[in-house]
Amino acid sequence: MIAGARLAASRRVSGLVGVILTGFCSALAAGLLILILGYVVVQGWGAINPAFLTQLPHPVGVSGGGVANGIVGTLIIVALAMLMAVPVGVLTGLYLAIYGRGLTAECVRFLAEVLSGVPSIAIGLFAYTILVQPFRHFSGLSAAFAFAILMLPLMIRTSEEAIRGVPTAIREGALALGLPDYGGVIHVVLPAARPLIVTGLLLAIARVTGETAPLLFTAFGSEFWELNPGNPMATLAMQIFKYAISPYDDWHRQAWGGALLLILAVLVLNVGARWALRGRAKRS
Amino acid sequence: MLALQPALAATQLTGAGSTFVYPFFSKAFYTYSQQHSDVTVNYQSIGSGGGIQQFTAKTVDFGASDVPMNADELKRAGAPVVQVPVALGGEAITYNLPVSIPGGLRLTREVVADIFLGKISRWNDAALEKLNPRAQLPNLPIVTVHRSDGSGTTYIFTDFLSNVSKEWKDKVGTGKSVQWPGNNTVGGKGNEGVAGQVRQTSGAIGYVELAYAIENKMSTAQLENKSGKWLFCTESTVKTAAATKPNVSATDFSIVDRSGDNAYPISGYTWAFVYESPTDKVRGKMVKDVLSWVTGDDAQKIAGSLNYVPLPPSVQETAKKALAEVKV
Numbered sequence: 001m002i003a004g005a006r007l008a009a010s011r012r013v014s015g016l017v018g019v020i021l022t023g024f025c026s027a028l029a030a031g032l033l034i035l036i037l038g039y040v041v042v043q044g045w046g047a048i049n050p051a052f053l054t055q056l057p058h059p060v061g062v063s064g065g066g067v068a069n070g071i072v073g074t075l076i077i078v079a080l081a082m083l084m085a086v087p088v089g090v091l092t093g094l095y096l097a098i099y100g101r102g103l104t105a106e107c108v109r110f111l112a113e114v115l116s117g118v119p120s121i122a123i124g125l126f127a128y129t130i131l132v133q134p135f136r137h138f139s140g141l142s143a144a145f146a147f148a149i150l151m152l153p154l155m156i157r158t159s160e161e162a163i164r165g166v167p168t169a170i171r172e173g174a175l176a177l178g179l180p181d182y183g184g185v186i187h188v189v190l191p192a193a194r195p196l197i198v199t200g201l202l203l204a205i206a207r208v209t210g211e212t213a214p215l216l217f218t219a220f221g222s223e224f225w226e227l228n229p230g231n232p233m234a235t236l237a238m239q240i241f242k243y244a245i246s247p248y249d250d251w252h253r254q255a256w257g258g259a260l261l262l263i264l265a266v267l268v269l270n271v272g273a274r275w276a277l278r279g280r281a282k283r284s
Numbered sequence: 285m286l287a288l289q290p291a292l293a294a295t296q297l298t299g300a301g302s303t304f305v306y307p308f309f310s311k312a313f314y315t316y317s318q319q320h321s322d323v324t325v326n327y328q329s330i331g332s333g334g335g336i337q338q339f340t341a342k343t344v345d346f347g348a349s350d351v352p353m354n355a356d357e358l359k360r361a362g363a364p365v366v367q368v369p370v371a372l373g374g375e376a377i378t379y380n381l382p383v384s385i386p387g388g389l390r391l392t393r394e395v396v397a398d399i400f401l402g403k404i405s406r407w408n409d410a411a412l413e414k415l416n417p418r419a420q421l422p423n424l425p426i427v428t429v430h431r432s433d434g435s436g437t438t439y440i441f442t443d444f445l446s447n448v449s450k451e452w453k454d455k456v457g458t459g460k461s462v463q464w465p466g467n468n469t470v471g472g473k474g475n476e477g478v479a480g481q482v483r484q485t486s487g488a489i490g491y492v493e494l495a496y497a498i499e500n501k502m503s504t505a506q507l508e509n510k511s512g513k514w515l516f517c518t519e520s521t522v523k524t525a526a527a528t529k530p531n532v533s534a535t536d537f538s539i540v541d542r543s544g545d546n547a548y549p550i551s552g553y554t555w556a557f558v559y560e561s562p563t564d565k566v567r568g569k570m571v572k573d574v575l576s577w578v579t580g581d582d583a584q585k586i587a588g589s590l591n592y593v594p595l596p597p598s599v600q601e602t603a604k605k606a607l608a609e610v611k612v
Contacts, residue, residue: 059310059314060310061307061499061590062311136342137298138298220298220300220326220328221326221328222296223310223313223327224317232326245480247479247500
């Protein structure tokens with residue numbers, strides 16, 4: 001009996017240690033995140049004003065100016081990347097969820113998995129090799145291409161899971177009502193899967209918005225307004241990189257402001273992704 | 285939106301390379317685009333090495349480097365290249381110490397070499413105390429800051445070191461990127477990066493184009509030149525050094541370690557590259573116009589206001605002749 005009580009006591013102690021340890025680590029992780037967010041807000045808040053959001057960068061060492069061209073460039077490049085990644089990603093997901101069988105589907109799935117682990121700088125180099133060097137021109141388009149490749153694995157995986165999550169009975173019901181197979185997929189399966197696909201898309205956008213490495217040899221950067229994606233373009237992430245390593249105090253300030261903008265954008269995207277999912281949870 | 289219209293219709297020319305010249309180019313091209321609504325010049329300061337590489341890959345309309353392309357690089361370019369001197373600037377030795385040194389830190393050329401060789405590794409080294417008897421030099425390790433990327437600024441600096449120290453010449457040599465000796469050395473990307481590193485590191489010493497040192501209010505050292513005179517890097521001392529060699533060319537360009545009472549020992553020209561026969565004649569003509577303007581009096585006046593030295597008339601003439609070879 002005494003041995004049993006001792007065992008129970010030691011279990012209680014190890015249980016307590018477990019709770020404290022996991023609790024401490026969770027607090028540490030959450031605390032670090034809050035610290036980073038708080039630090040960026042404190043450092044970046046002062047930099048954000050109308051001029052920062054609407055003006056072009058000033059020449060080196062001249063204080064003032066803004067990152068408006070970087071904001072616009074980032075929006076254009078991400079939008080173009082979306083246009084490329086969404087059709088390919090959703091259709092691949094559809095293939096894997098409904099039609100793909102056997103070795104071929106396994107290969108596609110495996111390759112998508114591998115692609116998600118390729119460093120973004122390597123993808124940037126790839127975009128440089130096939131879109132910049134042959135055409136002899138840095139461009140926003142080549143950056144969008146690199147971003148699209150980065151978005152693809154996530155788009156494929158979430159689309160496949162979203163479509164797989166739609167019960168087969170629903171698709172069969174559509175067939176029973178006389179819809180052809182493609183009609184069932186387009187009018188019934190895809191709409192049902194949409195919230196999850198949108199979630200995946202928003203997370204994919206959040207993933208690439210802050211990427212800098214693939215932009216260095218694709219978008220290249222610019223100090224001017226550039227709305228033509230065939231030309232080199234400014235992006236917020238590259239401006240932060242350039243400003244942060246510079247020796248100028250005003251540029252440091254603007255780098256923090258830019259970092260705050262990026263974090264806010266990613267935050268909005270994540271909240272949006274949750275919101276898209278909530279609608280689905282209510283329905284089911 | 286109306287205000288955007290001219291800019292949207294403008295042709296964007298792209299250049300890349302030297303960070304040494306970036307503060308000047310940045311201001312000059314900003315001014316140029318204000319005067320010419322049909323052209324914007326997008327110059328990215330990726331370093332001289334990167335500039336030569338992208339120029340060779342033909343991904344940019346022009347390249348810029350603080351050392352002309354050498355025979356090997358010219359061969360790789362695949363077609364005849366015209367090299368144009370576009371700017372003249374000095375390199376300051378800048379340092380970060382917790383104590384202020386009245387009159388500025390004094391360094392002989394040999395001591396600079398020994399510091400970057402790692403042979404003098406603490407600030408209170410006897411050699412430094414002897415040169416700076418009135419300063420309270422701290423017992424701090426010396427952190428040398430160099431360029432991590434291929435750099436013309438590095439070329440000019442190592443050219444200077446090779447001139448003044450046989451040991452440097454034999455062990456390390458001259459180049460856009462070299463194997464840095466010494467245990468306590470860190471790299472920075474671009475002149476911006478080196479200036480940033482020096483500013484953030486107590487006990488650091490590095491080499492940057494003068495504009496970077498002045499704009500960031502960094503301490504610069506007084507150097508003893510070949511004629512035994514103590515000089516700061518200033519517009520006037522760099523100008524004097526350049527005046528000792530009025531005729532420079534892409535194969536004979538070095539102006540480091542010159543003799544003369546007022547000749548600062550570390551300075552050099554930035555060179556822009558264009559292909560002699562550009563494939564796109566319209567863009568080629570625009571680049572030629574831009575570079576003619578850059579080497580002209582108006583733009584060189586801008587350079588003077590940013591702590592560069594306006595190109596001497598003889599070098600402006602060299603630039604003009606070089607540009608005349610561009611067939612557009």
